[in-house]
Amino acid sequence: MLTRREEIVQLLTERESSLQAIANHFRTDLKEILEDVQHVEQTIRPKKLMRKPAACKSCGFPFKERNRIKTPSKCPRCRKEWIQPALFRIE
Numbered sequence: 001m002l003t004r005r006e007e008i009v010q011l012l013t014e015r016e017s018s019l020q021a022i023a024n025h026f027r028t029d030l031k032e033i034l035e036d037v038q039h040v041e042q043t044i045r046p047k048k049l050m051r052k053p054a055a056c057k058s059c060g061f062p063f064k065e066r067n068r069i070k071t072p073s074k075c076p077r078c079r080k081e082w083i084q085p086a087l088f089r090i091e
């Protein structure tokens with residue numbers, strides 16, 4: 001039986017995923033998953049946690065990583081609400 005953190009490692013090794021998708025998968029809070037992922041990042045060396053920052057799907061505007069928990073709801077450039085959340089992957 002794997003711990004949730006071990007499962008997250010497995011999941012992110014297989015495919016890239018957003019924190020929200022992981023939270024949905026485990027039916028838990030985004031905040032808990034964020035803590036898990038931060039812990040995982042310290043323990044997977046020499047592997048690395050890769051981050052693709054959130055971006056606007058419409059115009060490609062890249063969001064800064066300032067707020068890693070919540071995906072911004074609106075693009076400041078084109079004002080569309082079609083945002084790709086930050087994606088994580090272990091390589």
Ligand SMILES: [Zn+2]
Nearest residue numbers: 056059075078
């Ligand atoms: Zn945009």
